[in-house]
Amino acid sequence: MNSITVANSKPLDPLDETASLEAAATARALGPDILRALAILLVMLVHLPWGATPLPLAGIRPYGWIGVDIFFVLSGYLIGTQLMAEAARRHAVDFKAFYLRRAFRILPAFLLVLAFYAFIPALRDAPTMQSAWRFLTFTVNFGLDPRLGGTFTEAWSLSVEEHFYLVLPVLVVLLKRRASVVFVAFLVTTIMIAGMGLRFALWQSQVGPAAEMQAYRAALAVYLRDVYYPTYNRLDGLTFGVVLAAIRLFKPLLWERYMPPYIALGIGSMFVVVALVIFSNRGSFAETNLPLVFQPLPGAVIGFPLFSAGVTFVLGALLDLQPRIGRWHLPAISGIATLSYSLYLTHKAVYHLDQMVFGKVNLQGLSGFVIYFSTCFIVAATLWFLVERNFLALRDHLLPRSHRAG
Structure with a gap:
């Protein structure tokens, strides 16, 4: 049962429904925290060298890049919920308040880390x-060739999210009175098909020729530049997250009837497994030693939407299970989720510093693993306490109470 279920004998007030779901979405919930913690740990793991990867994690490490897609689904759901609930309640979106919330949440820590990178080359x-x-305008993910600019490349996903923040409020306002189930389904289907078609065309025209010449490192760079990084190719997770938010806001009884938690969890898990199988099928690239982030045609085309759909179903199930799992006391999960943004910004730089301080030879085996994760969490906690937390408190002081969510 989700947080907006009402008795059948009670009239349904859509304004009460959207307000209660918005509050639930923006409150701390264990389900999203589990996914957020999993996402950042996967991202951190993929950037850990093999020599410091414990054997039980060796099979997981190549898939660490999917953590970013989990983040996209979470962002789509949370931001979509906030904006659509506000539009339904107030019949408008406060653009100024929304962008101020996002600015206070994203920019302070990001700008500080960028300043360190820009002014201290040793880092x-x-x-x-x-x-x-390119970083300041959040255009770094367009034409990003890692061979020509490999520092702070994780900012590509922040660029995708910033573009999402710019477009979604406008889209919500335009669609708030005209959107029907049929129209929304058509729009989502169009986005999915267009994304798959574009990735297919780019892989065939840009990546394929390099791969056919067995210039595999060049093929990887072209794949990342033209297929993996650009915003227009990475809308799957954000779109599915927004769709989940819309269904839970405006069709909650429909979701409750046809997608009880264990069915949604089963469907989502199946989609995720199938997507991982597709990602694992290397085909003719099996012997190239290219990282798993490089996807042959099937993975690049259908793997992304299939995985994102699976995560979306899992998220919906976890949200409905919140009354049960919310009783669990898992402070480590909540702590990792709280630090996830700071960890994302700093983990690659921290490992580079670890190499400078401890020496690369000492960052092998279990000791290297412990040093990497310990120093990452120390730096992230420092950034959160000194920067993130203080600017969030300032945001809450400056913005009216009704605009503090997010």
């Missing part, structure tokens, strides 16, 4: 770095 985790204006 850079790669020999080259994109121009600072």
Whole structure:
């Protein structure tokens, strides 16, 4: 049962429904925290060298890049819920308040880390770095060739999310009175098909020729630049997250009737497993030693939407199970989820610093694993306490209470 279920004898008030779900979405909930913690641990694991990866995690490490897609689904759901609930309740969206919330949440820690990278070259985790204006304008994910600018490349996903923040409020306002189930289904289907078609065309025209010449490292760079990083190719998770928010806001009884938690969890798990099988099928690239983030045609085309759909079903199930799992006392999960943004911003730089301080030879085996994760959490906690927490408190002080969510 979800947080907005009402007795059949009680009239349904859509304004009460959207307000209660918005409050539930923006409150601390264990289900989203579990996914958020899993996502950041996967991302951190993929950037850990093999020599410091414990054997039980060796089979998981190549899939760590999917953590970003989990983040996209969470962002789509949470931001979609906030905006659509506000539009339904107030018949408008306060653009200024929304962008201020996002700015206070995203920019302070991001700008500080970027300043360290820009002004202290010794901290850079790669020999080259994109121009600072690319990061400041959140356009770094367009034309990002890791061979020409490998430092702070994790900012590509922040660029995708910033573009999402710019577009979604406008889309919500435009659709709030005209959207029907049929129209929304058509729009979502169009986005999915267009994304798959574009990735297919780009893989065939840009990545394929390099792969056919067995220039595999060049093929990887082109794949990341043209297929993996650009916003227009990474809308699957964000879109499915927004769809979940819309269904739970406006069709809650429909979701409750046809997607009880264990059915949604089963469907979501099946989709995730199938997507991972597709991602694992390397085909003719099995012997190339290319990282698993490089996907042959099937994975690049259908793997992303299938995995995102699976995570969306799992998220919906966890949200409905909140009354049960919310009783669990898992402070480590909540702590990791709280630090996830700071961890994402700093983990690659921290490992580079670890190499400078401890020496690369000492970052092998279990000791290397412990040093990496310990120092990452120390730096992330420092960034959260000194920057993130204080700017969130300032945001809450400056913005009216009704605009503090998010």
